[in-house]
Amino acid sequence: MSDIFERKNINMQLRREQEFSDIISLIKQSQWNAVKSVNKELIDLYWNVGRYIHERMENADWGQSVVKELANYLQKQDPSLKGFSDKNLWRMKQFYETYKNESRLSALLREISWTNNLTILSRAKTVEEKEFYIHLSIQERYSSRELERQINSGVYERTMIGN
Numbered sequence: 001m002s003d004i005f006e007r008k009n010i011n012m013q014l015r016r017e018q019e020f021s022d023i024i025s026l027i028k029q030s031q032w033n034a035v036k037s038v039n040k041e042l043i044d045l046y047w048n049v050g051r052y053i054h055e056r057m058e059n060a061d062w063g064q065s066v067v068k069e070l071a072n073y074l075q076k077q078d079p080s081l082k083g084f085s086d087k088n089l090w091r092m093k094q095f096y097e098t099y100k101n102e103s104r105l106s107a108l109l110r111e112i113s114w115t116n117n118l119t120i121l122s123r124a125k126t127v128e129e130k131e132f133y134i135h136l137s138i139q140e141r142y143s144s145r146e147l148e149r150q151i152n153s154g155v156y157e158r159t160m161i162g163n
Contacts, residue, residue, distance in 0.1 A: 036111070039110070039111075039112075039113060039114075040110040040111075042114055043109055043110040043114060043117065044110065046092045046095060046114060047092075047095065047096055047106075047109075049084075049089065049092045050091075050092035050093045050094070050095050050096030050097070051096045051100070053067060053070075053089060053092065053093045053096075054093050054096050054097055054100075057093075067086050067089050067090060067093075068086040070086075070089060071084060071085050071086040071088075071089055072086075091118060091121075094121065095109075095117065095118075095121060098121060098130075102127060102131075104131075105127075105130070105131055105134060108131075108134050108135070108138065109134065111134075111138045112134060112137045112138060112142075113144065115144040116137050116142065116144055116147050119144060119147055119148060119151065120133045120134060120137070120147070120151075123151050124151070124156070129156050132156050132159070133147065133150070133151065133156065136150065136155070
């Protein structure tokens with residue numbers, strides 16, 4: 001009788017452990033979804049800022065010095081705003097200009113971090129190579145270090161040679 005009771009206890013404990021593990025999975029998935037949502041909003045913001053600057057410069061409303069002026073204005077108005085230096089504002093403009101005519105990529109850009117986007121933007125030479133690394137980053141959920149490592153090892157070139 002004691003043996004039956006012990007087996008029931010073990011089975012119940014294993015079931016409970018699986019249920020708790022399921023809860024951990026729900027928490028982790030929700031956390032991942034939250035990170036993806038925030039990331040998408042940030043990429044949308046950077047895209048829109050880049051577009052705004054691009055359009056003002058295209059219409060000759062703004063010259064290059066206005067971007068530095070904007071960065072200083074943002075810092076002065078709200079010192080808590082981070083990531084809007086003149087250098088980063090230029091990157092946002094470059095980001096928009098690089099992908100504005102690439103509709104198949106513009107949705108994918110929002111699935112990877114800004115750091116990974118900047119790495120791909122600065123390191124990949126062609127639109128095809130950019131697309132390759134964007135897809136790879138999404139599929140493998142690469143950290144910025146891992147993406148950097150993959151680019152440095154020439155995974156795109158090796159893949160193209162192998163096809």
